[in-house]
Amino acid sequence: MARPADLNAKVDLLRAAEQVFVEHGLEHARVEQITARAGRSKGSFYLHFESKEEAFRQIVESMTARMACFLDAMSPDNEAVEPFPAQLENWHCREVELFEFLWQNRGLVRLLMRGGGSVQFGFLVDSFAERARAQTVRWLETGIARGLYRKDLDIEVASLCISGAYDRIARRLVEMDKKPDIAAWLRSVQRVILLGLVHDEARPHVDGQVPDQSVTGIRARKSFRLADPTTSVPVPASVPENPGVPRAKAHR
Amino acid sequence: MARPADLNAKVDLLRAAEQVFVEHGLEHARVEQITARAGRSKGSFYLHFESKEEAFRQIVESMTARMACFLDAMSPDNEAVEPFPAQLENWHCREVELFEFLWQNRGLVRLLMRGGGSVQFGFLVDSFAERARAQTVRWLETGIARGLYRKDLDIEVASLCISGAYDRIARRLVEMDKKPDIAAWLRSVQRVILLGLVHDEARPHVDGQVPDQSVTGIRARKSFRLADPTTSVPVPASVPENPGVPRAKAHR
DNA sequence: CATGTTGTTGACCGGTGAGTCAGTTATGGC
DNA sequence: GCCATAACTGACTCACCGGTCAACAACATG
Known part of the structure; x- marks a missing residue:
C-alpha cells in the first residue's frame, strides 16, 4: 500500500454532514457545504460515500x-x-x-x-x-x-x-x-x-356505572343529545393568510 | 371582458397538486407532473400560483x-x-x-x-x-x-x-x-x-405506599439496584445494511 | 367580419448543484 | 532517489426543473 488513507477523513465528513443535515434537512443540504465544514474536498466526499443520500442513510x-x-x-x-x-x-x-x-x-x-x-x-x-x-x-x-x-x-x-x-x-x-x-x-x-x-371517587362514573348521579352537581339527563350532525363544524370559505409561513419569491 | 377565465382551472390544479404532493412530497413534486395531471399547461399553473411552495402553502x-x-x-x-x-x-x-x-x-x-x-x-x-x-x-x-x-x-x-x-x-x-x-x-x-x-387493587403500589408487599408474589427488596451505569447499553460497531432503504444510484 | 382584450399555452432560458475525472500529492518499498 | 500505488483535490460537466414570455386562441363588441 502506498499513501495510507486519512482515517479522520470519513469521521470529519460524517460529523460535518450531520451538522449540515440537521441545519438544512437532506434536500437543502449542499455537499459543498459539508465538505467545506469538514475541511475536505468534494472528491473526498465521493470517495467515502456513493451519494449524498448514502451519507444520510449511514x-x-x-x-x-x-x-x-x-x-x-x-x-x-x-x-x-x-x-x-x-x-x-x-x-x-x-x-x-x-x-x-x-x-x-x-x-x-x-x-x-x-x-x-x-x-x-x-x-x-x-x-x-x-x-x-x-x-x-x-x-x-x-x-x-x-x-x-x-x-x-x-x-x-x-x-x-x-x-x-x-x-x-x-x-x-x-x-x-x-x-x-x-x-x-x-x-x-x-x-x-x-x-x-380520573380521581378515585370519580372512577365509577367513567363507565356510566352511576349514570343518574351527577358528579358536577347538575342532574344527569337520561339520554343526552349526541352532537348534532346537521350543525356541523363551520369551515372557513377563505383561509386567512399566515404571516409566519415563508412566502414565495416575488415574480420577477 | 373578452374570453372568460376557466373557473375550473385553479380547482383542477389544486386537486392535482395535492395528489402529487402526497405522492412525492414538496421537494420531489414536479410542477409539470402537477400540470399534466390537471390537464393544464405549466403557464396556467403560474397564473394561479406564485410558485410551487405557494400552492403547497395554500x-x-x-x-x-x-x-x-x-x-x-x-x-x-x-x-x-x-x-x-x-x-x-x-x-x-x-x-x-x-x-x-x-x-x-x-x-x-x-x-x-x-x-x-x-x-x-x-x-x-x-x-x-x-x-x-x-x-x-x-x-x-x-x-x-x-x-x-x-x-x-x-x-x-x-x-x-x-x-x-x-x-x-x-x-x-x-x-x-x-x-x-x-x-x-x-x-x-x-x-x-x-x-x-393499573388494576384497582394494584393502584396503591404505584406510589410505593405498600413498599414491602410484593404484588408479583416475590418478596420486595428494601433497596433495589438501580440500573448500573457501568454496564451501559452496547452499541454495535457496524450498522447492518438495511435492504429497505433506497440505495444511491450506482456510480457512472 | 374586423378589432381589441384577455385567458392560455408550451418551447425555451438560466441557475443550480450532484457527481466526475484528469491531475496532484503523500507514502512505502527498493 | 525513484518508482508504483493509492489517496486526495477542485474545476468542470450536464441533467434537471422552476419560472418566463412571445405567440396563439377564444370571446365581446360595433
Missing part, C-alpha cells in the same frame, strides 16, 4: 440502531420478576437513559422526528416507533398476566397511547433550549399512564 | 385551518356543564368527527405528519400539535376544578401524554389501508387515558 441508521439498543434493553425478557414498585423504578432508570441519549443527540433526533428531511426516509422513524410499540405490547401482556394491569385493556390501542405519549415527550424534549429535569418528566409520565386522569 | 393552510375548526369546537367553553358521563359522550362524538375528517384527508394528513415534505413547513404541524395541547391543558384545568381529575396531576406532562396519544392514533389511522372502527378506537383511548393501565 448517519440515520447508526442513530436508529443505537436507539434500538436502548429499546432492547427495556425488553420484559431482560427484567427479573421483581415486585411492582421496584420494577417501575428499574423501568424508570432505563427510560431516563434513553431520554438522556435523545437529549445528547437532539439535533438529529429533531430532524428524524420531522420526517427525516425527506419523504423517502420517513419510514425509518415509523419503523422505530412501531418497534417501540411492539415492545409496549409485550410489557402490557406481562403486566396483565401478573395481575397488575386491567384485564379489560385494549392492548393495541393502549400500546399506541403509551408509545404516543413518550413520543410526544421526546419531541418536546428535543425542541427545548436548555435541558429540563428529564427524570421528573418521566416520573410524571409514568404516573399519568399508570393511574389515568 | 393546500396545507386550508387543511390546518379546517382542523383547527374541529379543535375549537372541542373547547371547554363550548360545553355546557354536564354530568361527567354525558360530557364524555359529547367529547367522544366530537373526537369521532375530527378523526373521520382526518381519515377522509388521510393522504395529506400523512404528508403533514411526516414533516410537511420540507423542513420549512414542519412548524405547521408543530403549531397545530401545540394548539391541541393547549386545549388539553384547559380541559384538564376544568376537570380538576370540577373534582373529576386527580389534583396531583402534572398538567404540563399530562397534556403532552394525552395529545401525544391522540397524535399517535391519528398517525396510525392515516397509514391504514381500510377504515377501522374509529369510534371503538377512540372509546378505548378515552378509557386508557381516564383510568390508566
Whole structure:
C-alpha cells in the first residue's frame, strides 16, 4: 500500500454532514457545504460515500440502531420478576437513559422526528416507533398476566397511547433550549399512564356505572343529545393568510 | 371582458397538486407532473400560483385551518356543564368527527405528519400539535376544578401524554389501508387515558405506599439496584445494511 | 367580419448543484 | 532517489426543473 488513507477523513465528513443535515434537512443540504465544514474536498466526499443520500442513510441508521439498543434493553425478557414498585423504578432508570441519549443527540433526533428531511426516509422513524410499540405490547401482556394491569385493556390501542405519549415527550424534549429535569418528566409520565386522569371517587362514573348521579352537581339527563350532525363544524370559505409561513419569491 | 377565465382551472390544479404532493412530497413534486395531471399547461399553473411552495402553502393552510375548526369546537367553553358521563359522550362524538375528517384527508394528513415534505413547513404541524395541547391543558384545568381529575396531576406532562396519544392514533389511522372502527378506537383511548393501565387493587403500589408487599408474589427488596451505569447499553460497531432503504444510484 | 382584450399555452432560458475525472500529492518499498 | 500505488483535490460537466414570455386562441363588441 502506498499513501495510507486519512482515517479522520470519513469521521470529519460524517460529523460535518450531520451538522449540515440537521441545519438544512437532506434536500437543502449542499455537499459543498459539508465538505467545506469538514475541511475536505468534494472528491473526498465521493470517495467515502456513493451519494449524498448514502451519507444520510449511514448517519440515520447508526442513530436508529443505537436507539434500538436502548429499546432492547427495556425488553420484559431482560427484567427479573421483581415486585411492582421496584420494577417501575428499574423501568424508570432505563427510560431516563434513553431520554438522556435523545437529549445528547437532539439535533438529529429533531430532524428524524420531522420526517427525516425527506419523504423517502420517513419510514425509518415509523419503523422505530412501531418497534417501540411492539415492545409496549409485550410489557402490557406481562403486566396483565401478573395481575397488575386491567384485564379489560385494549392492548393495541393502549400500546399506541403509551408509545404516543413518550413520543410526544421526546419531541418536546428535543425542541427545548436548555435541558429540563428529564427524570421528573418521566416520573410524571409514568404516573399519568399508570393511574389515568380520573380521581378515585370519580372512577365509577367513567363507565356510566352511576349514570343518574351527577358528579358536577347538575342532574344527569337520561339520554343526552349526541352532537348534532346537521350543525356541523363551520369551515372557513377563505383561509386567512399566515404571516409566519415563508412566502414565495416575488415574480420577477 | 373578452374570453372568460376557466373557473375550473385553479380547482383542477389544486386537486392535482395535492395528489402529487402526497405522492412525492414538496421537494420531489414536479410542477409539470402537477400540470399534466390537471390537464393544464405549466403557464396556467403560474397564473394561479406564485410558485410551487405557494400552492403547497395554500393546500396545507386550508387543511390546518379546517382542523383547527374541529379543535375549537372541542373547547371547554363550548360545553355546557354536564354530568361527567354525558360530557364524555359529547367529547367522544366530537373526537369521532375530527378523526373521520382526518381519515377522509388521510393522504395529506400523512404528508403533514411526516414533516410537511420540507423542513420549512414542519412548524405547521408543530403549531397545530401545540394548539391541541393547549386545549388539553384547559380541559384538564376544568376537570380538576370540577373534582373529576386527580389534583396531583402534572398538567404540563399530562397534556403532552394525552395529545401525544391522540397524535399517535391519528398517525396510525392515516397509514391504514381500510377504515377501522374509529369510534371503538377512540372509546378505548378515552378509557386508557381516564383510568390508566393499573388494576384497582394494584393502584396503591404505584406510589410505593405498600413498599414491602410484593404484588408479583416475590418478596420486595428494601433497596433495589438501580440500573448500573457501568454496564451501559452496547452499541454495535457496524450498522447492518438495511435492504429497505433506497440505495444511491450506482456510480457512472 | 374586423378589432381589441384577455385567458392560455408550451418551447425555451438560466441557475443550480450532484457527481466526475484528469491531475496532484503523500507514502512505502527498493 | 525513484518508482508504483493509492489517496486526495477542485474545476468542470450536464441533467434537471422552476419560472418566463412571445405567440396563439377564444370571446365581446360595433
